[in-house]
Amino acid sequence: MKCFKVGPSRLYEGVKEDLIEAVDLGIPSISHRSQQFQDIYSKCTNGLLDLMNIPKSHSIFFLASATEGMERSIQNCVENYSYHFINGAFSNKFYEIALNLGKSAEKYEVDFSQDFGQIQNLNVFDESEMLCFVHNESSTGVAIELDGIYEISNLYPEKLISLDIVSSVPDVEIDFTKLDCVFFSVQKCFGLPAGLGVMIVSPRGIEKSRNLNERGVSTGSFHNFVNLHKNSQKNQTYETPNVMNIYLLGEVLENMLGKGISKIREEITNKATLLYRFADGSDKFSVFANNIESRSRTVIVLDTKGVSSLSYIHKLKNDGFEVSSGYGDYKDSHIRIANFPSSSVDEVEELIAVLRTL
Ligand SMILES: *Cc1c(COP(=O)(O)O)cnc(C)c1O
Numbered sequence: 001m002k003c004f005k006v007g008p009s010r011l012y013e014g015v016k017e018d019l020i021e022a023v024d025l026g027i028p029s030i031s032h033r034s035q036q037f038q039d040i041y042s043k044c045t046n047g048l049l050d051l052m053n054i055p056k057s058h059s060i061f062f063l064a065s066a067t068e069g070m071e072r073s074i075q076n077c078v079e080n081y082s083y084h085f086i087n088g089a090f091s092n093k094f095y096e097i098a099l100n101l102g103k104s105a106e107k108y109e110v111d112f113s114q115d116f117g118q119i120q121n122l123n124v125f126d127e128s129e130m131l132c133f134v135h136n137e138s139s140t141g142v143a144i145e146l147d148g149i150y151e152i153s154n155l156y157p158e159k160l161i162s163l164d165i166v167s168s169v170p171d172v173e174i175d176f177t178k179l180d181c182v183f184f185s186v187q188k189c190f191g192l193p194a195g196l197g198v199m200i201v202s203p204r205g206i207e208k209s210r211n212l213n214e215r216g217v218s219t220g221s222f223h224n225f226v227n228l229h230k231n232s233q234k235n236q237t238y239e240t241p242n243v244m245n246i247y248l249l250g251e252v253l254e255n256m257l258g259k260g261i262s263k264i265r266e267e268i269t270n271k272a273t274l275l276y277r278f279a280d281g282s283d284k285f286s287v288f289a290n291n292i293e294s295r296s297r298t299v300i301v302l303d304t305k306g307v308s309s310l311s312y313i314h315k316l317k318n319d320g321f322e323v324s325s326g327y328g329d330y331k332d333s334h335i336r337i338a339n340f341p342s343s344s345v346d347e348v349e350e351l352i353a354v355l356r357t358l
Pocket residue numbers: 007064065066067068090134136137138139164165166167185186188197
């Protein structure tokens with residue numbers, strides 16, 4: 001079976017062997033206070049710094065999931081007001097988490113097939129302490145323009161910015177100097193088992209958390225930024241973490257660095273071009289994203305034009321290909337195809353050949 005599911009996605013090349021080796025090395029049983037763990041920790045964080053071009057001034061924290069990244073962003077950087085850009089299920093979840101934490105969350109919501117246009121021209125942020133975005137809406141295949149976010153960062157330097165990059169990392173090129181909390185989990189583009197989140201935090205983000213903390217505002221307990229930062233400086237975590245996944249991520253990063261990020265991005269471009277060219281020429285599918293500029297490079301979402309997408313998914317499975325159904329309300333009217341680093345151009349061509357026969 002060739003897996004093109006959006007998440008959990010296909011294992012990245014070499015992960016099966018890495019898993020077996022990790023068991024042979026006894027990694028599931030090592031202490032998270034040992035030197036061996038600290039070495040695994042620093043290999044992983046150094047790999048992230050290199051692959052994603054993260055400034056040394058920023059901190060990298062390990063969490064349990066990307067959803068935790070949403071909660072930690074709000075809890076550590078927002079005393080009262082957060083502002084959310086919503087164009088899909090994940091950005092909406094981010095907003096709901098802020099409400100659940102008792103914050104006065106505001107939102108700017110657009111139709112789910114759309115991006116937000118010229119957000120730098122909006123003047124609605126008022127007292128918002130943090131602006132929250134999802135770069136690539138895995139629910140709809142719409143990606144937003146980062147230049148608009150960077151411009152907002154220049155226009156409103158006092159506001160913090162949080163960005164979810166779960167389904168576009170490491171394809172998306174990020175200017176971390178303009179962002180304060182950037183997070184993802186590993187079961188999408190890094191092709192690893194679920195259960196590990198990664199969060200990159202600016203010095204300002206940590207400062208804000210410390211400031212709230214000192215004034216008696218709750219920033220959470222063991223995973224507040226001050227605590228995460230203190231432990232990360234020792235290449236350790238407060239709790240017993242997902243050691244296995246931190247190890248595996250370190251190996252995948254080494255593999256990706258060996259291949260080179262430009263080669264990875266080039267393959268994603270080529271595969272996305274093939275998939276969208278197919279969809280644009282097809283009478284069975286249409287691309288859900290409304291504007292060509294906002295089409296996601298990594299999650300291709302196609303509307304099945306009134307035919308049950310679940311019936312297509314069933315047929316594809318019989319031919320040896322797994323894709324995701326639509327998300328939420330779109331379950332039976334969309335298919336979602338992962339264009340992650342773990343699939344090759346040849347495999348995408350094979351998938352398209354089968355899609356043509358539907
Ligand atoms: C999958 C996904 C999440 C949630 O990730 P978890 O690891 O399940 O918390 C959040 N945001 C986006 C864009 C996603 O695709």
